Amino acid sequence: MTVTLKLATSLDGRIATASGESRWITGEISRQAVHRLRADHDAVLIGAETALADDPELTVRLPGYNGRQPARVVLDSRQRLSPECKLVRTARDVPTYVVAVGDPDAALTEAGVRVLTARAVGEDRPELKSVVHALAAEGLSRLFVEGGGQVAGSFLRCGLVDALEWFRAPIVIGGEGRPAIGALAVATLVDTPHFRRTEVRESGDDLWERYERI
Template structure:
Protein backbone atom coordinates (compact mmCIF):
# COMPACT_ATOMS: atom_id res chain seq x y z
CA UNK A 1 0.00 0.00 0.00
CA UNK A 2 1.39 3.39 -1.01
CA UNK A 3 1.33 6.43 1.27
CA UNK A 4 -0.72 8.30 -1.33
CA UNK A 5 -3.36 5.56 -1.18
CA UNK A 6 -3.86 6.27 2.53
CA UNK A 7 -3.94 10.01 1.88
CA UNK A 8 -6.67 9.71 -0.72
CA UNK A 9 -8.65 7.24 1.41
CA UNK A 10 -8.48 9.58 4.40
CA UNK A 11 -9.86 12.33 2.18
CA UNK A 12 -12.70 9.96 1.28
CA UNK A 13 -13.27 9.37 5.01
CA UNK A 14 -13.56 13.11 5.63
CA UNK A 15 -16.13 13.35 2.85
CA UNK A 16 -18.07 10.38 4.24
CA UNK A 17 -18.54 12.14 7.60
CA UNK A 18 -20.58 14.83 5.87
CA UNK A 19 -23.43 12.34 5.64
CA UNK A 20 -23.71 12.05 9.43
CA UNK A 21 -27.33 12.25 10.55
CA UNK A 22 -28.63 12.15 6.98
CA UNK A 23 -28.10 8.62 5.63
CA UNK A 24 -29.38 6.28 8.37
CA UNK A 25 -29.90 3.34 8.17
CA UNK A 26 -27.43 3.40 5.27
CA UNK A 27 -23.68 3.69 5.89
CA UNK A 28 -21.65 6.89 5.58
CA UNK A 29 -19.50 6.54 2.47
CA UNK A 30 -17.02 8.84 0.74
CA UNK A 31 -15.33 8.53 -2.64
CA UNK A 32 -12.37 10.22 -4.34
CA UNK A 33 -11.37 9.80 -8.00
CA UNK A 34 -7.70 10.38 -8.84
CA UNK A 35 -5.98 10.76 -12.22
CA UNK A 36 -2.26 11.42 -12.61
CA UNK A 37 -2.04 11.97 -8.83
CA UNK A 38 -4.73 14.70 -9.03
CA UNK A 39 -8.19 14.54 -7.51
CA UNK A 40 -10.65 15.01 -10.37
CA UNK A 41 -13.85 14.02 -8.57
CA UNK A 42 -15.25 13.79 -5.07
CA UNK A 43 -18.54 12.68 -3.59
CA UNK A 44 -20.27 11.21 -0.58
CA UNK A 45 -23.58 9.57 0.26
CA UNK A 46 -25.58 12.68 1.10
CA UNK A 47 -28.95 11.29 2.16
CA UNK A 48 -30.83 8.03 2.42
CA UNK A 49 -32.38 7.28 -0.95
CA UNK A 50 -29.96 9.57 -2.78
CA UNK A 51 -27.05 8.67 -5.03
CA UNK A 52 -24.24 6.67 -3.47
CA UNK A 53 -20.79 8.19 -3.02
CA UNK A 54 -19.31 6.60 -6.15
CA UNK A 55 -22.03 7.93 -8.45
CA UNK A 56 -21.80 11.40 -6.89
CA UNK A 57 -18.02 11.43 -7.35
CA UNK A 58 -18.29 10.28 -10.97
CA UNK A 59 -20.97 12.88 -11.60
CA UNK A 60 -18.68 15.58 -10.16
CA UNK A 61 -15.60 14.70 -12.23
CA UNK A 62 -13.89 17.67 -13.86
CA UNK A 63 -12.54 15.47 -16.68
CA UNK A 64 -12.99 12.01 -18.18
CA UNK A 65 -12.39 9.44 -15.38
CA UNK A 66 -11.41 6.65 -17.80
CA UNK A 67 -8.30 4.95 -16.44
CA UNK A 68 -8.48 6.84 -13.13
CA UNK A 69 -8.14 5.39 -9.63
CA UNK A 70 -11.26 5.31 -7.45
CA UNK A 71 -10.97 5.36 -3.65
CA UNK A 72 -14.09 4.46 -1.68
CA UNK A 73 -14.47 3.84 2.05
CA UNK A 74 -16.92 0.92 1.65
CA UNK A 75 -17.13 -1.77 -1.01
CA UNK A 76 -19.20 -0.64 -4.03
CA UNK A 77 -22.73 -2.07 -4.05
CA UNK A 78 -23.63 -4.57 -6.74
CA UNK A 79 -27.40 -4.83 -6.30
CA UNK A 80 -30.45 -2.74 -7.06
CA UNK A 81 -31.87 -0.93 -4.03
CA UNK A 82 -33.10 2.65 -3.95
CA UNK A 83 -30.38 3.35 -6.53
CA UNK A 84 -28.66 1.30 -9.29
CA UNK A 85 -25.51 -0.75 -8.55
CA UNK A 86 -22.36 1.34 -8.20
CA UNK A 87 -20.34 -1.43 -9.85
CA UNK A 88 -22.25 -0.69 -13.08
CA UNK A 89 -21.26 2.99 -12.97
CA UNK A 90 -17.59 2.12 -12.30
CA UNK A 91 -17.53 -0.21 -15.29
CA UNK A 92 -19.38 2.23 -17.55
CA UNK A 93 -16.93 5.04 -16.82
CA UNK A 94 -13.94 2.73 -17.40
CA UNK A 95 -12.25 3.29 -14.03
CA UNK A 96 -8.71 1.86 -14.06
CA UNK A 97 -8.25 0.71 -10.45
CA UNK A 98 -10.39 0.60 -7.32
CA UNK A 99 -9.19 0.97 -3.72
CA UNK A 100 -11.66 -0.09 -1.02
CA UNK A 101 -11.51 0.77 2.68
CA UNK A 102 -13.50 -2.22 3.93
CA UNK A 103 -15.83 -4.86 2.56
CA UNK A 104 -19.58 -4.43 3.01
CA UNK A 105 -21.11 -6.82 5.61
CA UNK A 106 -24.49 -6.65 3.83
CA UNK A 107 -25.11 -10.20 2.53
CA UNK A 108 -26.27 -8.65 -0.75
CA UNK A 109 -22.73 -7.34 -1.28
CA UNK A 110 -20.19 -8.98 1.09
CA UNK A 111 -17.30 -9.28 -1.35
CA UNK A 112 -19.45 -9.65 -4.45
CA UNK A 113 -18.98 -6.03 -5.50
CA UNK A 114 -15.19 -6.32 -5.45
CA UNK A 115 -15.33 -9.66 -7.28
CA UNK A 116 -17.53 -8.27 -10.08
CA UNK A 117 -14.96 -5.55 -10.72
CA UNK A 118 -12.08 -8.03 -10.66
CA UNK A 119 -13.91 -10.36 -13.04
CA UNK A 120 -14.25 -7.40 -15.41
CA UNK A 121 -10.48 -6.88 -15.33
CA UNK A 122 -10.31 -3.97 -12.86
CA UNK A 123 -7.65 -4.41 -10.14
CA UNK A 124 -9.21 -4.01 -6.68
CA UNK A 125 -7.22 -3.47 -3.48
CA UNK A 126 -9.12 -3.82 -0.22
CA UNK A 127 -8.20 -2.92 3.35
CA UNK A 128 -6.89 0.62 2.73
CA UNK A 129 -7.24 2.38 6.13
CA UNK A 130 -9.57 -0.48 7.06
CA UNK A 131 -9.70 0.17 10.82
CA UNK A 132 -10.64 3.82 10.29
CA UNK A 133 -13.27 2.88 7.72
CA UNK A 134 -14.80 0.26 10.01
CA UNK A 135 -14.88 2.68 12.98
CA UNK A 136 -16.65 5.26 10.85
CA UNK A 137 -19.50 2.83 10.20
CA UNK A 138 -19.60 0.89 13.47
CA UNK A 139 -23.33 1.61 13.68
CA UNK A 140 -24.00 0.23 10.19
CA UNK A 141 -21.84 -2.85 10.77
CA UNK A 142 -23.73 -3.66 13.97
CA UNK A 143 -27.18 -2.95 12.55
CA UNK A 144 -26.75 -4.89 9.32
CA UNK A 145 -25.49 -7.88 11.32
CA UNK A 146 -27.87 -7.88 14.31
CA UNK A 147 -30.91 -5.91 13.06
CA UNK A 148 -31.03 -4.06 16.39
CA UNK A 149 -29.91 -0.52 17.24
CA UNK A 150 -26.32 0.28 18.20
CA UNK A 151 -26.79 1.73 21.71
CA UNK A 152 -24.49 4.44 23.06
CA UNK A 153 -24.75 5.03 26.82
CA UNK A 154 -23.94 8.67 27.49
CA UNK A 155 -23.61 10.55 30.76
CA UNK A 156 -21.83 13.55 32.26
CA UNK A 157 -20.29 13.36 35.71
CA UNK A 158 -17.91 15.11 38.05
CA UNK A 159 -14.48 13.69 38.79
CA UNK A 160 -15.91 12.03 41.89
CA UNK A 161 -18.60 10.29 39.85
CA UNK A 162 -21.68 12.43 40.50
CA UNK A 163 -24.24 13.47 37.90
CA UNK A 164 -25.86 16.03 40.22
CA UNK A 165 -25.48 17.60 43.64
CA UNK A 166 -27.23 15.98 46.62
CA UNK A 167 -29.94 18.63 46.16
CA UNK A 168 -30.62 17.37 42.64
CA UNK A 169 -29.07 20.41 40.94
CA UNK A 170 -27.25 19.36 37.76
CA UNK A 171 -26.83 22.55 35.71
CA UNK A 172 -24.26 22.30 34.51
CA UNK A 173 -21.92 19.38 35.14
CA UNK A 174 -19.89 20.09 31.99
CA UNK A 175 -19.14 23.27 30.07
CA UNK A 176 -20.28 24.43 26.63
CA UNK A 177 -17.78 22.48 24.51
CA UNK A 178 -18.87 19.14 25.97
CA UNK A 179 -22.56 20.03 25.71
CA UNK A 180 -22.09 21.03 22.07
CA UNK A 181 -20.49 17.65 21.40
CA UNK A 182 -23.57 15.93 22.85
CA UNK A 183 -25.77 17.75 20.36
CA UNK A 184 -23.50 16.62 17.54
CA UNK A 185 -24.15 13.05 18.68
CA UNK A 186 -27.89 13.70 18.90
CA UNK A 187 -27.74 14.90 15.30
CA UNK A 188 -25.77 11.82 14.21
CA UNK A 189 -27.84 9.08 15.89
CA UNK A 190 -31.49 8.69 14.84
CA UNK A 191 -32.84 7.77 18.30
CA UNK A 192 -32.52 9.07 21.87
CA UNK A 193 -33.82 7.15 24.88
CA UNK A 194 -34.53 7.91 28.53
CA UNK A 195 -36.59 6.37 31.31
CA UNK A 196 -39.81 7.90 32.61
CA UNK A 197 -37.97 8.88 35.81
CA UNK A 198 -35.91 11.36 33.81
CA UNK A 199 -39.06 12.77 32.22
CA UNK A 200 -40.72 13.19 35.64
CA UNK A 201 -37.63 14.74 37.26
CA UNK A 202 -36.29 16.96 34.48
CA UNK A 203 -39.09 17.51 31.94
CA UNK A 204 -36.53 17.38 29.10
CA UNK A 205 -37.04 18.15 25.41
CA UNK A 206 -34.37 15.71 24.14
CA UNK A 207 -33.91 17.63 20.88
CA UNK A 208 -30.82 18.54 18.87
CA UNK A 209 -29.97 22.21 19.27
CA UNK A 210 -27.01 22.51 16.91
CA UNK A 211 -27.39 24.72 13.86
CA UNK A 212 -28.74 22.72 10.95
CA UNK A 213 -29.13 19.67 13.17
CA UNK A 214 -31.81 16.98 13.08
CA UNK A 215 -33.60 15.95 16.26
CA UNK A 216 -33.63 12.18 16.92
CA UNK A 217 -36.73 10.10 17.52
CA UNK A 218 -37.44 10.29 21.27
CA UNK A 219 -37.96 6.94 22.98
CA UNK A 220 -39.34 6.89 26.53
CA UNK A 221 -39.24 3.65 28.55
CA UNK A 222 -42.44 4.03 30.56
CA UNK A 223 -43.92 0.65 31.50
CA UNK A 224 -47.10 2.06 33.08
CA UNK A 225 -47.48 5.19 30.92
CA UNK A 226 -46.73 7.70 33.68
CA UNK A 227 -45.47 10.41 31.30
CA UNK A 228 -47.48 13.58 32.12
CA UNK A 229 -49.78 14.90 29.42
CA UNK A 230 -48.49 18.42 30.10
CA UNK A 231 -44.79 17.46 29.82
CA UNK A 232 -42.69 19.09 27.14
CA UNK A 233 -42.20 15.68 25.53
CA UNK A 234 -45.95 15.31 24.99
CA UNK A 235 -46.58 18.94 24.06
CA UNK A 236 -44.03 18.69 21.24
CA UNK A 237 -44.87 15.15 20.09
CA UNK A 238 -46.44 16.36 16.85
CA UNK A 239 -43.24 18.25 16.01
CA UNK A 240 -40.65 15.64 17.08
CA UNK A 241 -41.46 11.92 16.59
CA UNK A 242 -41.84 10.29 20.01
CA UNK A 243 -42.22 6.64 21.00
CA UNK A 244 -43.52 5.53 24.40
CA UNK A 245 -42.51 1.94 25.22
CA UNK A 246 -45.10 0.41 27.58
CA UNK A 247 -46.06 -3.05 28.85
CA UNK A 248 -49.83 -2.55 28.71
CA UNK A 249 -52.48 -0.48 26.93
CA UNK A 250 -54.85 1.58 29.09
CA UNK A 251 -56.66 4.92 29.27
CA UNK A 252 -53.34 6.70 29.80
CA UNK A 253 -51.82 5.25 26.65
CA UNK A 254 -54.95 6.22 24.71
CA UNK A 255 -54.66 9.82 25.88
CA UNK A 256 -50.96 9.93 25.05
CA UNK A 257 -51.61 8.46 21.61
CA UNK A 258 -54.26 11.13 21.01
CA UNK A 259 -51.57 13.74 21.79
CA UNK A 260 -49.35 12.38 19.01
CA UNK A 261 -47.26 9.82 20.89
CA UNK A 262 -46.51 6.51 19.15
CA UNK A 263 -47.32 3.77 21.69
CA UNK A 264 -45.12 0.67 21.41
CA UNK A 265 -46.35 -2.35 23.36
CA UNK A 266 -43.43 -4.44 24.65
CA UNK A 267 -42.95 -7.60 26.64
CA UNK A 268 -42.32 -7.17 30.36
CA UNK A 269 -39.15 -8.36 32.03
CA UNK A 270 -38.99 -10.21 35.37
CA UNK A 271 -39.45 -6.92 37.26
CA UNK A 272 -42.44 -5.86 35.18
CA UNK A 273 -40.50 -3.23 33.29
CA UNK A 274 -40.15 -2.90 29.54
CA UNK A 275 -38.04 -5.79 28.22
CA UNK A 276 -35.16 -3.97 26.59
CA UNK A 277 -34.20 -6.78 24.22
CA UNK A 278 -37.76 -6.90 22.88
CA UNK A 279 -37.76 -3.10 22.57
CA UNK A 280 -34.50 -3.16 20.60
CA UNK A 281 -35.91 -5.76 18.20
CA UNK A 282 -39.01 -3.65 17.58
CA UNK A 283 -37.02 -0.45 17.10
CA UNK A 284 -34.63 -2.23 14.73
CA UNK A 285 -37.62 -3.34 12.67
CA UNK A 286 -38.51 0.36 12.36
CA UNK A 287 -35.02 0.98 10.87
CA UNK A 288 -33.77 2.88 13.92
CA UNK A 289 -30.16 1.78 13.65
CA UNK A 290 -28.70 3.56 16.69
CA UNK A 291 -29.78 5.14 19.97
CA UNK A 292 -28.23 7.58 22.41
CA UNK A 293 -29.20 6.39 25.90
CA UNK A 294 -29.16 9.44 28.18
CA UNK A 295 -30.63 8.21 31.46
CA UNK A 296 -31.56 7.71 34.12
CA UNK A 297 -29.28 5.64 36.26
CA UNK A 298 -31.67 2.69 36.71
CA UNK A 299 -32.29 2.40 32.96
CA UNK A 300 -28.53 2.66 32.37
CA UNK A 301 -27.87 -0.36 34.58
CA UNK A 302 -30.76 -2.32 33.08
CA UNK A 303 -29.36 -1.67 29.60
CA UNK A 304 -25.89 -2.79 30.65
CA UNK A 305 -27.27 -5.88 32.37
CA UNK A 306 -29.33 -6.74 29.28
CA UNK A 307 -26.24 -6.46 27.11
CA UNK A 308 -27.68 -3.94 24.64
CA UNK A 309 -25.02 -1.22 25.15
CA UNK A 310 -22.24 -1.20 22.56
CA UNK A 311 -20.43 2.04 23.44
CA UNK A 312 -20.07 4.29 26.49
CA UNK A 313 -19.51 8.04 26.30
CA UNK A 314 -18.55 9.49 29.68
CA UNK A 315 -18.12 13.27 29.83
CA UNK A 316 -15.97 14.01 32.86
CA UNK A 317 -15.72 17.45 34.45
CA UNK A 318 -12.73 18.32 36.69
CA UNK A 319 -15.05 19.08 39.60
CA UNK A 320 -15.56 17.55 43.03
CA UNK A 321 -19.00 17.88 44.59
CA UNK A 322 -19.31 14.99 47.07
CA UNK A 323 -22.52 13.87 48.72
CA UNK A 324 -23.26 10.32 49.82
CA UNK A 325 -26.78 10.62 48.36
CA UNK A 326 -25.77 12.45 45.20
CA UNK A 327 -26.75 10.67 41.98
CA UNK A 328 -24.31 8.53 40.05
CA UNK A 329 -24.50 7.66 36.33
CA UNK A 330 -25.31 3.96 36.75
CA UNK A 331 -27.66 2.86 39.51
CA UNK A 332 -29.96 -0.13 39.71
CA UNK A 333 -29.11 -3.22 41.71
CA UNK A 334 -25.54 -3.35 40.47
CA UNK A 335 -23.42 -6.44 39.91
CA UNK A 336 -22.58 -8.45 43.00
CA UNK A 337 -18.88 -8.98 42.32
CA UNK A 338 -16.09 -6.91 40.81
CA UNK A 339 -15.42 -9.88 38.54
CA UNK A 340 -18.83 -9.28 36.96
CA UNK A 341 -18.03 -5.67 36.06
CA UNK A 342 -18.14 -4.77 32.38
CA UNK A 343 -14.78 -3.65 31.03
CA UNK A 344 -14.55 -1.07 28.26
CA UNK A 345 -12.28 -1.74 25.30
CA UNK A 346 -10.59 0.51 22.72
CA UNK A 347 -10.55 3.48 25.09
CA UNK A 348 -10.04 7.01 23.80
CA UNK A 349 -9.83 10.27 25.75
CA UNK A 350 -10.71 13.55 24.03
CA UNK A 351 -10.25 16.99 25.67
CA UNK A 352 -13.31 19.23 25.28
CA UNK A 353 -12.52 22.62 26.76
CA UNK A 354 -11.91 22.01 30.47
CA UNK A 355 -13.70 18.65 30.33
CA UNK A 356 -12.80 15.23 28.92
CA UNK A 357 -14.74 12.69 26.92
CA UNK A 358 -13.84 9.08 27.68
CA UNK A 359 -15.21 6.60 25.11
CA UNK A 360 -15.00 2.84 25.03
CA UNK A 361 -16.63 -0.18 23.41
CA UNK A 362 -18.65 -2.92 25.08
CA UNK A 363 -18.57 -5.83 22.62
CA UNK A 364 -18.88 -8.42 25.38
CA UNK A 365 -21.89 -10.49 26.43
CA UNK A 366 -24.04 -9.25 29.32
CA UNK A 367 -22.42 -9.72 32.68
CA UNK A 368 -25.48 -11.60 33.87
CA UNK A 369 -24.47 -14.47 31.59
CA UNK A 370 -21.23 -14.84 33.55
CA UNK A 371 -22.94 -15.47 36.88
Protein backbone atom coordinates in the same frame (compact mmCIF):
# COMPACT_ATOMS: atom_id res chain seq x y z
CA MET B 1 -29.07 -2.05 16.66
CA THR B 2 -26.08 -0.30 18.20
CA VAL B 3 -26.55 1.30 21.62
CA THR B 4 -24.43 4.19 22.88
CA LEU B 5 -24.64 5.25 26.53
CA LYS B 6 -23.87 8.87 27.35
CA LEU B 7 -22.72 9.82 30.84
CA ALA B 8 -22.07 13.35 32.13
CA THR B 9 -20.62 13.11 35.61
CA SER B 10 -18.37 14.50 38.28
CA LEU B 11 -14.90 12.98 38.67
CA ASP B 12 -16.35 10.51 41.17
CA GLY B 13 -19.12 9.36 38.85
CA ARG B 14 -22.06 11.35 40.23
CA ILE B 15 -24.77 12.90 38.08
CA ALA B 16 -26.44 15.05 40.75
CA THR B 17 -26.14 16.16 44.35
CA ALA B 18 -28.17 14.43 47.06
CA SER B 19 -30.89 17.06 46.55
CA GLY B 20 -31.05 16.31 42.82
CA GLU B 21 -29.26 19.41 41.52
CA SER B 22 -27.59 18.52 38.23
CA ARG B 23 -27.64 21.59 35.95
CA TRP B 24 -25.02 21.94 34.86
CA ILE B 25 -22.34 19.46 35.90
CA THR B 26 -20.48 19.63 32.59
CA GLY B 27 -19.72 22.78 30.63
CA GLU B 28 -21.17 24.33 27.51
CA ILE B 29 -18.61 22.77 25.15
CA SER B 30 -19.51 19.29 26.42
CA ARG B 31 -23.22 20.02 26.10
CA GLN B 32 -22.72 21.05 22.48
CA ALA B 33 -20.81 17.82 21.86
CA VAL B 34 -23.79 15.88 23.23
CA HIS B 35 -26.07 17.65 20.75
CA ARG B 36 -23.75 16.63 17.91
CA LEU B 37 -23.86 13.06 19.17
CA ARG B 38 -27.65 13.18 19.19
CA ALA B 39 -27.58 14.25 15.57
CA ASP B 40 -25.52 11.15 14.73
CA HIS B 41 -28.14 8.77 16.14
CA ASP B 42 -31.61 7.67 15.08
CA ALA B 43 -33.18 7.98 18.52
CA VAL B 44 -32.51 9.36 22.00
CA LEU B 45 -33.78 7.38 24.99
CA ILE B 46 -34.47 8.38 28.60
CA GLY B 47 -36.44 6.94 31.51
CA ALA B 48 -39.73 8.21 32.83
CA GLU B 49 -38.16 9.72 35.97
CA THR B 50 -35.86 11.93 33.89
CA ALA B 51 -38.74 12.91 31.63
CA LEU B 52 -40.97 13.85 34.56
CA ALA B 53 -38.26 15.71 36.49
CA ASP B 54 -36.67 17.68 33.63
CA ASP B 55 -39.43 18.02 30.98
CA PRO B 56 -36.74 17.81 28.25
CA GLU B 57 -37.07 18.32 24.50
CA LEU B 58 -34.32 15.83 23.53
CA THR B 59 -33.77 17.64 20.25
CA VAL B 60 -30.58 18.75 18.53
CA ARG B 61 -30.15 22.42 19.34
CA LEU B 62 -27.01 23.76 17.72
CA PRO B 63 -26.51 27.15 16.05
CA GLY B 64 -27.44 26.85 12.39
CA TYR B 65 -28.48 23.20 12.61
CA ASN B 66 -31.35 22.33 10.28
CA GLY B 67 -30.81 18.60 9.85
CA ARG B 68 -32.89 15.64 10.87
CA GLN B 69 -34.04 15.38 14.46
CA PRO B 70 -33.66 12.00 16.17
CA ALA B 71 -36.73 10.25 17.47
CA ARG B 72 -37.37 10.52 21.21
CA VAL B 73 -38.00 7.39 23.31
CA VAL B 74 -39.23 7.30 26.91
CA LEU B 75 -39.30 4.15 29.02
CA ASP B 76 -42.60 4.86 30.76
CA SER B 77 -44.17 1.59 31.83
CA ARG B 78 -47.17 3.30 33.46
CA GLN B 79 -47.52 6.01 30.80
CA ARG B 80 -47.19 8.86 33.28
CA LEU B 81 -46.17 11.50 30.73
CA SER B 82 -48.50 14.46 30.77
CA PRO B 83 -50.11 15.60 27.51
CA GLU B 84 -48.76 19.03 28.46
CA CYS B 85 -45.09 18.05 28.60
CA LYS B 86 -42.74 19.15 25.81
CA LEU B 87 -42.21 15.66 24.41
CA VAL B 88 -45.91 15.01 23.97
CA ARG B 89 -46.76 18.50 22.73
CA THR B 90 -44.17 18.20 19.96
CA ALA B 91 -44.82 14.55 19.09
CA ARG B 92 -46.33 15.44 15.72
CA ASP B 93 -43.20 17.42 14.81
CA VAL B 94 -40.56 14.94 16.05
CA PRO B 95 -41.24 11.18 16.20
CA THR B 96 -41.86 10.28 19.84
CA TYR B 97 -42.19 6.83 21.37
CA VAL B 98 -43.33 5.72 24.80
CA VAL B 99 -42.45 2.16 25.79
CA ALA B 100 -45.09 0.81 28.17
CA VAL B 101 -46.22 -2.55 29.54
CA GLY B 102 -49.95 -2.03 29.15
CA ASP B 103 -52.47 -0.90 26.57
CA PRO B 104 -51.70 2.45 24.91
CA ASP B 105 -53.07 5.52 26.67
CA ALA B 106 -55.50 7.34 24.40
CA ALA B 107 -54.30 10.79 25.52
CA LEU B 108 -50.80 9.96 24.30
CA THR B 109 -51.75 8.35 21.02
CA GLU B 110 -54.17 11.16 20.17
CA ALA B 111 -51.28 13.61 20.63
CA GLY B 112 -49.21 11.70 18.09
CA VAL B 113 -47.09 9.58 20.45
CA ARG B 114 -46.46 6.04 19.30
CA VAL B 115 -46.85 3.70 22.28
CA LEU B 116 -44.93 0.43 22.05
CA THR B 117 -45.88 -2.40 24.39
CA ALA B 118 -43.02 -4.40 25.87
CA ARG B 119 -42.87 -7.44 28.11
CA ALA B 120 -42.67 -6.51 31.79
CA VAL B 121 -39.94 -7.66 34.17
CA GLY B 122 -39.31 -6.93 37.83
CA GLU B 123 -41.35 -3.97 39.04
CA ASP B 124 -43.33 -3.69 35.80
CA ARG B 125 -40.29 -2.34 33.96
CA PRO B 126 -40.02 -2.93 30.19
CA GLU B 127 -37.70 -5.80 29.33
CA LEU B 128 -34.88 -3.99 27.55
CA LYS B 129 -33.93 -6.58 24.96
CA SER B 130 -37.51 -6.60 23.71
CA VAL B 131 -37.45 -2.79 23.74
CA VAL B 132 -34.36 -2.73 21.53
CA HIS B 133 -35.93 -5.24 19.15
CA ALA B 134 -39.16 -3.20 18.99
CA LEU B 135 -37.27 -0.01 18.19
CA ALA B 136 -35.23 -1.80 15.54
CA ALA B 137 -38.50 -2.96 13.98
CA GLU B 138 -39.44 0.74 13.72
CA GLY B 139 -36.39 1.29 11.52
CA LEU B 140 -34.17 2.76 14.25
CA SER B 141 -30.64 1.35 14.18
CA ARG B 142 -28.56 3.74 16.34
CA LEU B 143 -29.83 4.39 19.87
CA PHE B 144 -28.39 7.11 22.14
CA VAL B 145 -29.21 6.46 25.80
CA GLU B 146 -29.25 9.53 28.04
CA GLY B 147 -31.21 8.21 31.00
CA GLY B 148 -30.36 8.41 34.69
CA GLY B 149 -28.54 5.91 36.82
CA GLN B 150 -31.24 3.24 36.80
CA VAL B 151 -31.56 3.29 33.01
CA ALA B 152 -27.78 3.26 32.55
CA GLY B 153 -27.42 0.36 34.96
CA SER B 154 -30.23 -1.59 33.31
CA PHE B 155 -28.72 -1.31 29.82
CA LEU B 156 -25.28 -2.29 31.11
CA ARG B 157 -26.68 -5.16 33.16
CA CYS B 158 -28.42 -6.55 30.07
CA GLY B 159 -25.23 -6.35 28.02
CA LEU B 160 -26.79 -3.98 25.52
CA VAL B 161 -24.27 -1.11 25.59
CA ASP B 162 -21.91 -1.11 22.61
CA ALA B 163 -20.20 2.25 23.28
CA LEU B 164 -19.76 4.83 26.02
CA GLU B 165 -19.49 8.59 25.63
CA TRP B 166 -18.34 9.76 29.07
CA PHE B 167 -17.98 13.45 29.95
CA ARG B 168 -16.28 14.10 33.30
CA ALA B 169 -16.37 17.52 34.93
CA PRO B 170 -13.51 18.59 37.24
CA ILE B 171 -15.65 18.51 40.39
CA VAL B 172 -16.19 16.00 43.19
CA ILE B 173 -19.68 15.57 44.65
CA GLY B 174 -19.16 12.75 47.14
CA GLY B 175 -20.86 9.56 48.17
CA GLU B 176 -24.18 11.19 49.02
CA GLY B 177 -24.56 12.29 45.40
CA ARG B 178 -26.61 10.34 42.89
CA PRO B 179 -24.57 7.72 41.00
CA ALA B 180 -24.35 7.70 37.22
CA ILE B 181 -24.86 3.94 37.08
CA GLY B 182 -27.30 1.93 39.18
CA ALA B 183 -26.76 -1.52 40.61
CA LEU B 184 -25.31 -4.10 38.21
CA ALA B 185 -25.59 -7.15 40.49
CA VAL B 186 -22.10 -8.42 39.66
CA ALA B 187 -20.29 -10.62 42.17
CA THR B 188 -16.84 -10.88 40.57
CA LEU B 189 -14.68 -8.68 38.38
CA VAL B 190 -14.90 -11.14 35.52
CA ASP B 191 -18.66 -10.53 35.43
CA THR B 192 -18.35 -6.76 34.99
CA PRO B 193 -18.99 -5.11 31.62
CA HIS B 194 -15.64 -4.58 29.90
CA PHE B 195 -14.80 -1.72 27.54
CA ARG B 196 -11.77 -0.52 25.58
CA ARG B 197 -10.94 3.19 25.64
CA THR B 198 -10.70 4.49 22.10
CA GLU B 199 -10.16 8.21 22.64
CA VAL B 200 -9.61 10.85 25.31
CA ARG B 201 -9.87 14.54 24.60
CA GLU B 202 -10.35 17.82 26.45
CA SER B 203 -13.82 19.30 26.19
CA GLY B 204 -13.43 22.76 27.61
CA ASP B 205 -12.70 22.18 31.29
CA ASP B 206 -14.14 18.66 31.07
CA LEU B 207 -12.65 15.37 29.92
CA TRP B 208 -14.40 13.41 27.15
CA GLU B 209 -13.64 9.70 27.17
CA ARG B 210 -14.89 7.30 24.48
CA TYR B 211 -15.13 3.54 24.92
CA GLU B 212 -16.32 0.54 22.94
CA ARG B 213 -17.38 -2.83 24.30
CA ILE B 214 -14.84 -5.61 24.22
